[in-house]
Amino acid sequence: MACILQGAYVSSHRQFNDKDGSTPRPCSSVVVRSVVTTLETMKTITPCVPPLRSLKERKELISEGKFGRFGGKFVPETLVTCLSQLEAEFKKALHDELFQEELATALREFVGRETPLYNAERLSEYYKSKNSGEGPEIYLKREDLNHCGSHKMNNALAQAMIANRIGKRDVITATGAGQHGLATSAACAKLGLECTVFMAAKDMDRQYSNVQFMKLLGAQVEAVNGSFKDAASDAFRCWVENLEKSYLLTGSAVGPHPCPTMVREFQSVIGKETKKQALKKWGGKPDVLIACVGTGSNALGLFHEFIKDEDVRLIGVEAGGLGLKSGKHSSTLTNGEVGVYHGAMSYLLQDEYGQIIEPHSIAAGMEYPGVSPELSFLKESGRAQFCSATDQEALNALTVVKFSAYERLCKLEGIIPSLEAAHALAILDKVVPTLCNGHKVVVNCCGRGDKDAPIVLDRTI
Numbered sequence: 001m002a003c004i005l006q007g008a009y010v011s012s013h014r015q016f017n018d019k020d021g022s023t024p025r026p027c028s029s030v031v032v033r034s035v036v037t038t039l040e041t042m043k044t045i046t047p048c049v050p051p052l053r054s055l056k057e058r059k060e061l062i063s064e065g066k067f068g069r070f071g072g073k074f075v076p077e078t079l080v081t082c083l084s085q086l087e088a089e090f091k092k093a094l095h096d097e098l099f100q101e102e103l104a105t106a107l108r109e110f111v112g113r114e115t116p117l118y119n120a121e122r123l124s125e126y127y128k129s130k131n132s133g134e135g136p137e138i139y140l141k142r143e144d145l146n147h148c149g150s151h152k153m154n155n156a157l158a159q160a161m162i163a164n165r166i167g168k169r170d171v172i173t174a175t176g177a178g179q180h181g182l183a184t185s186a187a188c189a190k191l192g193l194e195c196t197v198f199m200a201a202k203d204m205d206r207q208y209s210n211v212q213f214m215k216l217l218g219a220q221v222e223a224v225n226g227s228f229k230d231a232a233s234d235a236f237r238c239w240v241e242n243l244e245k246s247y248l249l250t251g252s253a254v255g256p257h258p259c260p261t262m263v264r265e266f267q268s269v270i271g272k273e274t275k276k277q278a279l280k281k282w283g284g285k286p287d288v289l290i291a292c293v294g295t296g297s298n299a300l301g302l303f304h305e306f307i308k309d310e311d312v313r314l315i316g317v318e319a320g321g322l323g324l325k326s327g328k329h330s331s332t333l334t335n336g337e338v339g340v341y342h343g344a345m346s347y348l349l350q351d352e353y354g355q356i357i358e359p360h361s362i363a364a365g366m367e368y369p370g371v372s373p374e375l376s377f378l379k380e381s382g383r384a385q386f387c388s389a390t391d392q393e394a395l396n397a398l399t400v401v402k403f404s405a406y407e408r409l410c411k412l413e414g415i416i417p418s419l420e421a422a423h424a425l426a427i428l429d430k431v432v433p434t435l436c437n438g439h440k441v442v443v444n445c446c447g448r449g450d451k452d453a454p455i456v457l458d459r460t461i
């Protein structure tokens, strides 16, 4: 079975570049309007541009598990039944009032929701002081305050509850930064489920504290050679070998349908809360939403509720690593091409033969060569903008600015963000100058930085 899987799931990334794909290559005027760019090369991020496709056109291109040409279920036939069962259980849970009540209670009492929409006044003042006292108001959606320190808990808890409901006692997962592994370990402990977490050995080293916490919570942590993508492949293999009893709990907005949709659905609580909180705080919507993009779960979590609000700009920030020209980055939407990987079609980092290019980022949670099919569609339809911030821009330790992006939040707001969240914060330097007085920007502070302290101190001292 592992062999079949190797061929069909792990290595089946085939290149569908724009020339071969069903969607025609954008015309040159569209390319000119493209706002997909990088911090490295742009002076300022392009101000709001209308989407290339209307809301109605976009709606027509979305069906179950398909976002235009992206998404799908590129898996061997043997897995289709399992995925269909999972989809049926997911839909049942969504429409089951008891499940929804139990989830709402657990999100409130176990996770600590709702998370604040925090007015980062001193951070806003910092930017205003550079522009004659004018500039937007910056707010942080405090997902770092969730139990276990990140947005990952929203989805991990909900999916663990589904596993429990359908009697799958062995939960299998993969983690990069360890935040999803930690959240899943905690959710499984709460529900009395067994938990096995696959994690790349190099990530176990750099996110050591999370590994220790997972073990304390009773999870078995399996070391894997390679990076997060290889851990994800091993978790998938392990699931396939034990389909009867095990549940593959994906924390990333990738993989075959229904995985990305489930993850997005359970993360969309972030945007739903943000919308209500914004209305209460200033009587309107945010003007700009910013989130980092690893696979896309926190970005979609924040963006999804606002996709139909065309006046709200959506900006995703990928990991620029050592710079796009170095080839060592994880900027899939900014710099990738369309292909199939881990069971779905999305933008990918791949070479001319369709083979995966190893991703890199200082933030373990950003290192993945694929990305959410739904974000791929938001890029292609022009509804969201994507750019990238390098390792150094996330840390920004050696620049002449008063503080690095990372330090700025620590020292101006008393908040230590994760390195993943620091990528989203880094782009404020480029976005803020394009905004007016009174504009409201919400940055998803998707994780707290405890796990990254050794890396950051090593690079900044």
Ligand SMILES: Cc1ncc(COP(=O)(O)O)c(C=O)c1O
Residues within 6 Å of the ligand: 150, 151, 152, 176, 177, 178, 179, 180, 251, 252, 253, 292, 293, 294, 295, 296, 297, 298, 299, 364, 365, 366, 418, 420, 421, 446, 447, 448
């Ligand atoms: C705290 C944190 N933020 C962001 C990410 C990136 O993942 P995603 O893009 O799915 O939110 C991760 C991934 O591990 C993470 O741990």
